[in-house]
Amino acid sequence: MKVKLIKNGQIVFPDRDEPVEGDIYIEDDRIERIELKGEGKAGKKAGKAGGSGRESAKDEVIDASGLLVFPGFIDVHVHLREPGREDCETIASGTEAAAAGGFTAVACMPNTTPPIDNQESVMFVKQRAHGCKARVYPIGAISKGRKGKELAEIGEMVRTGAVAITDDGSPVNDAGMMRRAMEYAGMFGIPVISHAEDISLSGRGVMNEGYESTRLGMPGIPPFSEEICISRDITLCKYIGTPLHIAHVSTEGSVDLIRRAKAQGVNVTAEATPHHFTLTDVEIGKEFNTNLKMNPPLRTQRDVDAVIEGLADGTIDIIASDHAPHAPEEKEVEFDQAPNGIIGLETMVSLAGTFLVKTGKLSWNDLARKLSANPSRIMRLPGGDLLAGGVADITILNPKSTWTVRVDKFRSISRNSPYDGWKLNGRVKYTIVGGEVTFAD
Amino acid sequence: MTFKRRHLLGLEDVTADEIMTVLETTTVFKEVLERPIKKVAPLRGLTVANIFFEPSTRTRVSFELAEKRLSADTMSFAAATSSVKKGETLKDTVRNLEAMKIDMVVIRHQSSGVPYFLTRFCSSSVINAGDGQHEHPTQGLLDIYSIWEKYGSLDGLRVVLMGDAKHSRVIRSNVWGLTKLGASVAVCGPPTLLPVGLENTGVEVYTDIDKALDGADVVNVMRIQLERQEAGLLPSLREYTSLFGITKERLKRLNKNYTIMHPGPINRGIELADEIADSSHSVILEQVTNGVAVRMAVLFLLAGGDRSQTDEG
Numbered sequence: 001m002k003v004k005l006i007k008n009g010q011i012v013f014p015d016r017d018e019p020v021e022g023d024i025y026i027e028d029d030r031i032e033r034i035e036l037k038g039e040g041k042a043g044k045k046a047g048k049a050g051g052s053g054r055e056s057a058k059d060e061v062i063d064a065s066g067l068l069v070f071p072g073f074i075d076v077h078v079h080l081r082e083p084g085r086e087d088c089e090t091i092a093s094g095t096e097a098a099a100a101g102g103f104t105a106v107a108c109m110p111n112t113t114p115p116i117d118n119q120e121s122v123m124f125v126k127q128r129a130h131g132c133k134a135r136v137y138p139i140g141a142i143s144k145g146r147k148g149k150e151l152a153e154i155g156e157m158v159r160t161g162a163v164a165i166t167d168d169g170s171p172v173n174d175a176g177m178m179r180r181a182m183e184y185a186g187m188f189g190i191p192v193i194s195h196a197e198d199i200s201l202s203g204r205g206v207m208n209e210g211y212e213s214t215r216l217g218m219p220g221i222p223p224f225s226e227e228i229c230i231s232r233d234i235t236l237c238k239y240i241g242t243p244l245h246i247a248h249v250s251t252e253g254s255v256d257l258i259r260r261a262k263a264q265g266v267n268v269t270a271e272a273t274p275h276h277f278t279l280t281d282v283e284i285g286k287e288f289n290t291n292l293k294m295n296p297p298l299r300t301q302r303d304v305d306a307v308i309e310g311l312a313d314g315t316i317d318i319i320a321s322d323h324a325p326h327a328p329e330e331k332e333v334e335f336d337q338a339p340n341g342i343i344g345l346e347t348m349v350s351l352a353g354t355f356l357v358k359t360g361k362l363s364w365n366d367l368a369r370k371l372s373a374n375p376s377r378i379m380r381l382p383g384g385d386l387l388a389g390g391v392a393d394i395t396i397l398n399p400k401s402t403w404t405v406r407v408d409k410f411r412s413i414s415r416n417s418p419y420d421g422w423k424l425n426g427r428v429k430y431t432i433v434g435g436e437v438t439f440a441d
Numbered sequence: 442m443t444f445k446r447r448h449l450l451g452l453e454d455v456t457a458d459e460i461m462t463v464l465e466t467t468t469v470f471k472e473v474l475e476r477p478i479k480k481v482a483p484l485r486g487l488t489v490a491n492i493f494f495e496p497s498t499r500t501r502v503s504f505e506l507a508e509k510r511l512s513a514d515t516m517s518f519a520a521a522t523s524s525v526k527k528g529e530t531l532k533d534t535v536r537n538l539e540a541m542k543i544d545m546v547v548i549r550h551q552s553s554g555v556p557y558f559l560t561r562f563c564s565s566s567v568i569n570a571g572d573g574q575h576e577h578p579t580q581g582l583l584d585i586y587s588i589w590e591k592y593g594s595l596d597g598l599r600v601v602l603m604g605d606a607k608h609s610r611v612i613r614s615n616v617w618g619l620t621k622l623g624a625s626v627a628v629c630g631p632p633t634l635l636p637v638g639l640e641n642t643g644v645e646v647y648t649d650i651d652k653a654l655d656g657a658d659v660v661n662v663m664r665i666q667l668e669r670q671e672a673g674l675l676p677s678l679r680e681y682t683s684l685f686g687i688t689k690e691r692l693k694r695l696n697k698n699y700t701i702m703h704p705g706p707i708n709r710g711i712e713l714a715d716e717i718a719d720s721s722h723s724v725i726l727e728q729v730t731n732g733v734a735v736r737m738a739v740l741f742l743l744a745g746g747d748r749s750q751t752d753e754g
Contacts, residue, residue: 209637210637210638211637211641213636213637214636214637214639214641214642215453215613215642216553216575217553217572217574217575217576217610217613218554218574218575219574220636222637287557287561288553288554288557329530332530332532333530333531333532334552334558335552335553335558336552336553336573337552
């Protein structure tokens with residue numbers, strides 16, 4: 001369904017402090033104009049004043065009374081598993097899940113099989129994404145084969161459409177390699193995304209190192225494994241200046257390092273996942289559920305509080321899911337044998353609504369920044385705001401609706417979520433990409 | 442009698458009352474083991490599968506003997522390596538064994554948490570015979586029984602657990618059980634082998650062996666593995682012996698009626714001086730005897746614990 005008009009919605013602009021009521025008129029894939037109640041036509045940056053004023057067909061009008069209308073949400077950290085593990089997720093199924101979760105765009109990680117480390121692979125992802133339910137922006141690998149030895153053909157990947165580079169899933173172990181990656185990426189202006197982990201410290205660890213790992217007899221991943229690598233990358237960024245984006249920040253010390261770096265003017269940004277602001281390592285011992293195993297691991301309550309604080313004070317710019325599909329037979333195994341990661345596209349927005357907005361830590365307008373404006377700005381992607389003349393990528397949310405997570409209802413092929421059965425607040429009503437409805441509840 | 446659970450997964454989640462029930466029941470079975478015909482019938486008709494994914498002689502034999510002496514039908518399944526690598530998941534392996542109609546599963550596995558994982562899909566009673574570095578509850582119970590048998594109570598006793606706390610499931614089970622029964626517990630070893638937050642389990646943590654042994658009643662010495670040196674956690678076993686080995690000289694710091702324990706197998710001359718292992722203060726062989734009785738008690742209680750059955754010869 002093509003949408004012509006979204007009327008009476010509470011529009012959540014990223015640069016305002018609270019939602020304002022208004023109507024959004026859409027022409028083809030663009031926002032034609034926005035009329036705000038009490039502010040007259042074209043609340044801001046109206047392209048064409050006046051508008052056509054013609055009557056829209058009924059099915060092209062969404063009555064958004066009592067609903068929140070956001071610039072389309074963008075998830076900058078998802079694993080779509082194609083090519084290589086189409087049994088867990090495909091670009092088609094992953095974007096279905098994205099649409100159901102309120103996302104109009106995703107940036108996908110290069111740790112596929114084979115990895116996205118050359119222009120043909122980038123092209124493949126873009127071709128596969130054609131006609132899918134969300135915009136897909138490939139992220140290229142830093143190194144050939146993600147081996148951390150030789151630079152991948154970053155220039156060609158950027159030219160083909162890669163929006164950033166990372167070896168996510170593994171860190172770049174060698175500081176010299178990371179330096180060269182940042183220097184080289186600098187000429188394209190793209191961010192280098194750091195999966196921050198010092199392998200010599202995390203070793204065979206399978207969960208956060210602390211009282212819980214001691215209690216459960218599990219090899220631990222200390223918080224300083226992440227923090228030392230972030231320190232290294234921040235230091236490199238200070239000298240080199242290429243935008244540095246820290247993926248999945250999980251510890252109090254990491255938040256602190258990024259906060260101080262930003263205060264010093266270092267060109268660093270950061271993201272946090274819902275699991276790192278909703279769950280702690282205490283959950284693991286209850287039943288050794290491998291859907292609580294991810295990297296970086298669930299940390300302590302202090303870390304959760306620090307991540308939320310970092311989101312609230314702007315240290316952490318983005319909420320991203322780290323959507324990591326895995327087949328049931330891979331996850332239904334011994335805890336230390338299970339692969340890392342959980343899926344998150346279809347729960348992220350409601351987890352943020354429940355644990356950040358309902359608790360008063362963040363406002364809905366903050367969410368428009370964390371899920372739309374900042375992802376768009378940092379990864380240099382279209383959208384991120386609601387502007388006349390801008391793309392009509394829009395997410396409409398019912399803030400009052402509560403629902404219960406049922407993993408068997410997910411659009412994702414995979415089911416590896418720890419949130420099955422959770423009651424959450426805030427539910428996606430419509431997802432609209434380029435004026436086309438990709439999801440309606 | 443307080444013992445209603447279906448599984449024995451660890452000592453962290455059992456109560457002091459439950460442990461006392463096991464200890465008292467163990468005494469009954471220890472008496473059975475002194476009889477000319479060492480067999481009773483409470484598990485007659487029940488089938489127990491011993492599934493060992495990690496090499497073990499003593500624990501497996503001890504369980505098998507305990508099961509036979511309770512008249513259970515037993516079968517043992519040894520897997521040299523994790524079945525994951527052979528293309529069959531642990532879940533499938535266990536469900537296949539269970540399809541042969543078994544009532545209880547005794548499992549040893551190199552991954553922490555596996556017995557808990559089993560309870561999610563097994564209908565049998567699950568007994569943890571050692572999971573990774575997590576727990577080894579029957580070893581903990583037999584250690585506690587051996588102390589209780591000698592002193593009559595654990596209340597106020599000072600027990601030192603010597604060695605590699607980071608990698609030891611025996612130390613973990615001992616810590617939970619001993620502290621629940623009122624013992625004052627100290628753990629001693631080099632900092633590289635002490636896990637983070639150990640002090641939060643309610644024990645004192647020492648790196649100075651002389652301070653740890655001062656005024657102690659019981660020293661339970663753990664085997665030190667050569668792999669720890671190879672992994673860079675210790676400079677050498679030689680230095681470990683000089684800093685943490687139990688020697689005659691160091692025994693002077695203990696209370697008069699002291700006890701030396703070791704879950705075996707012993708590295709003689711490394712963590713424990715040869716002569717001490719065989720001294721009158723050592724209960725190391727008694728621990729092995731008690732192991733069978735404790736496992737009989739655990740199997741019996743998990744199977745429902747009808748005491749009238751224990752009199753049958």
